[in-house]
Amino acid sequence: MKKLNAAVLSGLVLIIGCAPASSHAQSSVTLYGAIDTAVGFVTNAGGSNSANRVGFINSNIQTTSWGLKGTEALGGNLRAVFNLQSAFNPSTGSLSESGVEFGEQAYVGLSSTDYGTLTFGRQFDPVTDVLEPLTGDIYFGSLFATVGDVDNYDALLHINNSIKYASPVLAGFQFEAMAALNGIAGSVSAGSFYSLGASYTNGGLSLAGGYTVSKVDNTTALVDGVASTTASTTADGLAYDNPIVQFENITSNEIGRIGGQYVFGPFIAGAAYSNSKFHQFDSGATLTFNSGSGFLHYALNSALSLAAGYSYTKATGEGASASYNQLSLASDYYLSKRTDIYLSAVYQRANGQTLDNLDNLVPATASVGDEGFYGTSREQALAVLGMRHRF
Template sequence: MSNFRYREIFIGVLIVSASAAAHAQSSVTLYGSIDEAAAYYNNTGGHSLVAMQNADNGSSYWGLKGKEDLGGGLNAVFTLESSFDITHGTLSNNRIFAHQATVGLSGEAYGTLTMGRQFDPTVDLIQPITGDSFAGPAFTTPGDVDNNDNSAWINSSIKYASPTYAGFQYELMYGVGGIAGNTTGGHSYGAAASYNNGGLTIATGYLFTKNDVNGTGAADLNQDNSVVPLFGATPMFGSRQIVQAAAQYVIGSLTANIRYSNAQYKPYTNYGAFNRTETYNVGGAALQYQFTPALSGALNYVYTHSSGASSANYNNFGVNATYSVSKRTSFYADVAYSHASGTTFSEDGSAIVAAGGTVGDLAASSSTRSQVVAIIGITHKF
């Protein structure tokens, strides 16, 4: 029997089990999102490109979320989310539940404790108040070097999310490396806190991971451009440290936010050119205006400076328009531009090369200093 057939049976069992649980005083919800777009790149690896692509303004995934009342204000909770590429009909990262897979306990007075594969605290509390929430990958950092577009997941992790106290909330996370004889090898840890008062929200957070680019470790990350020292196909034996802060203010139909991050990639082995810590300082600002209940527009700017074995500057600009035809379905259009100067790394980190324009973490870097991307897509939520 094929692996695909096993997956069909497994998912079918899950859905049947969820239905049975719903009749046993449990709350189980099936939900998800589908996002597909047509995109034009003036330069991707030396060539222009027109292609269909998945998950530009939102994720493509389906999920099951449920809870069981244990009494005393405590609930058993679970989340299973399977992400996929609608363009090709394939699973993401060849995993059934690549998006999230957690189980734990939750209560209004206690907070939520979950275990499994999940997002880190900075993704939960900081990313929603940055430009990435307006237009996803087109509005994020080149190469997503600071995980603003949540391109890293933390496996084998334990996370605690506090209740909200007068607008204040915090999260703590630890990812177990699972390396015999080395309890801190390949581990990850992070924390974040946010405060909301009226239209103002501020948040800050920290993330540290070891061996997270297809090496052994609790976190896994794939990259497809030359901004970061190594491509996803090259295992990174080293660490990554990210500090982030953001603030957002909502007044009427206008939403404005700013953000700053510092990301440091430290190799534990000599890759040639990538032989010492590479540091990325990122600053960004975004505006979104709700013209009508159905139509919104957004502007975004991100500046990225790298220093270390190589040094580069990236100036990224983006424009987005989103039109909702219903509460669940919307059309969107993005136009983004990136200009780079200075140098970066070759795919395997062995050589220094000219930095190419890179719009967010959408695709491979340009072979020239600039890159232009135009996208038209649709998102449907269920």
């Protein structure tokens, strides 16, 4: 029965997509997606030891996912829009994003060429919308991301229960705003998320910036006489309890980001800066990350492109003073418009001391990009050879 239902659904999608324009001139539904997988080698990836790792490392350039998106004309310049996007692990077929069916996006809304777009549901935040297209991440993904993705450089945040507005583009300017409510009884702000983003484009120059505030509702209760804390937030994928931000629970996170890129001939050059603060729940300790990055992308010809990126991150707070230097290199060769193979490598060096979950000063250890490989060394390197197909 499940196979039959899947076949029927696939048939309906094909019928909708292939029907004559005269029958569906006012609406459209598109099936889309990407599969990105690679074999990789990582040094110092054993967690409690310095063991190396060889295995599959997926979604390096682009998140492996499939989705359905569509529009319906409602008259005048007004359209209904929707997008459902589900991420999965191409090595096993299992769902990504903590098993959420549509973990990437799930929203519906209204769009007007005159007044902008208003959408409701699970969405990317405005800062991601305006800034990610200007970063090295858009070309070579997670291996160019900020250390630990502390500033959401790699777009790991997915905002539940959100309302987002995106303005039309006026003289090169556009702005977006978002508010998300967690639905906590007795408190509007508990677990909420707020964000503003703006961009400007003029010829080959593009600039963007924005600010996000994510609050966490931490509720402590006794379970069999033992205190247990439950954290709730609308910002799914908030970067903490990882090798770089070792706090298990936070009360809030604020991120400010600016960046830009310039296109000249076959070259694209970009730079970005961010400031991100994580506030520990139990102690109130604050760990602050200031990150600067730059990249250069070169299209050697219509099929082959090369890129190099560098990022520097400084962590401070409560006596901590750690620094992370990261160098990324990548090449991408297109076999066709939809299929490409890539080779990427990244090296990171950590120095100084950072905070663990108990606010103790501990040696900072390397963890490349936002891959999350725990190590005990100051250095870590990763190389991947992968393939991507888009549909």
